[in-house]
Amino acid sequence: MKAPKRGFDRLAYWYRALEVLAFGNDLERARFRYLQRLSDRRDILLLGEGDGRCAERLAAAAPRARILCVDSSPGMIERAARRIARAGASERVSFLCADAVTFTPETGRHDAVTTLFFLDCFDGATASGIVSRVSAALRPDALWAFADFVLPKGRLARLRARVWLGILYAFFRWETGLRVSELPPSEEILAREGWRRVDSVDLQWGLVRSVLLTRGGTGATGALSASASPETRASR
Numbered sequence: 373m374k375a376p377k378r379g380f381d382r383l384a385y386w387y388r389a390l391e392v393l394a395f396g397n398d399l400e401r402a403r404f405r406y407l408q409r410l411s412d413r414r415d416i417l418l419l420g421e422g423d424g425r426c427a428e429r430l431a432a433a434a435p436r437a438r439i440l441c442v443d444s445s446p447g448m449i450e451r452a453a454r455r456i457a458r459a460g461a462s463e464r465v466s467f468l469c470a471d472a473v474t475f476t477p478e479t480g481r482h483d484a485v486t487t488l489f490f491l492d493c494f495d496g497a498t499a500s501g502i503v504s505r506v507s508a509a510l511r512p513d514a515l516w517a518f519a520d521f522v523l524p525k526g527r528l529a530r531l532r533a534r535v536w537l538g539i540l541y542a543f544f545r546w547e548t549g550l551r552v553s554e555l556p557p558s559e560e561i562l563a564r565e566g567w568r569r570v571d572s573v574d575l576q577w578g579l580v581r582s583v584l585l586t587r588g589g590t591g592a593t594g595a596l597s598a599s600a601s602p603e604t605r606a607s608r
């Protein structure tokens with residue numbers, strides 16, 4: 373008899389369909405928004421990568437990069453590995469089934485990291501621990517691509533966001549056993565670790581945000597300054 377699926381394994385198959393049903397293509401837009409800006413990176417860490425959509429896109433966008441995907445769900449990793457094999461990128465993309473709460477990246481190895489709809493799986497203290505440990509191990513010129521749900525400022529948009537977040541957290545608690553029920557202050561946590569916003573975009577009336585961050589000066593990231601657009605905060 374097959375063991376019942378646990379945690380995010382239960383969602384691996386349905387994950388893409390469910391997000392399209394709820395938010396159309398906006399999570400995909402947020403996820404992919406800044407991947408092209410990582411095109412000159414050599415060693416990229418994807419935390420909580422999920423089903424491999426970001427890894428596939430990034431393997432094409434950053435042709436010289438090695439990519440390490442860390443995820444605690446064997447089901448997600450299995451799907452991601454199949455996707456990467458189909459894309460012919462298995463040589464450069466590797467997978468590690470591990471808990472990001474205790475995982476420590478190799479010091480000085482990675483020059484970029486992505487956390488896409490990932491930090492919202494944790495409470496503030498745990499997200500802070502992850503960001504702090506990863507930040508300490510990254511190269512000084514590293515970039516951080518972050519996308520997540522956020523609470524917008526406007527009254528109606530905030531009300532709408534609270535309803536959606538209530539639904540989402542209830543759903544994930546039911547399906548995956550997720551223990552948290554509110555967003556951690558991820559952008560504050562990143563700022564405390566010295567990460568500064570290079571560019572950002574808001575989608576879904578401010579419920580979804582994608583941000584590119586750096587700790588270096590603008591001169592520290594050649595490709596970044598060459599391709600950087602002015603601050604884009606397009607809310608709708």
Ligand SMILES: C[S@@+](CC[C@H](N)C(=O)[O-])C[C@H]1O[C@@H](n2cnc3c(N)ncnc32)[C@H](O)[C@@H]1O
Nearest residue numbers: 380420421422443444445448470471472488489
């Ligand atoms: C909401 S999904 C986001 C997946 C993907 N990044 C995306 O953009 O859709 C969260 C992912 O983080 C993984 N995850 C959750 N908690 C984790 C942990 N403690 N350590 C590593 N991965 C974790 C889940 O297995 C899942 O793949």
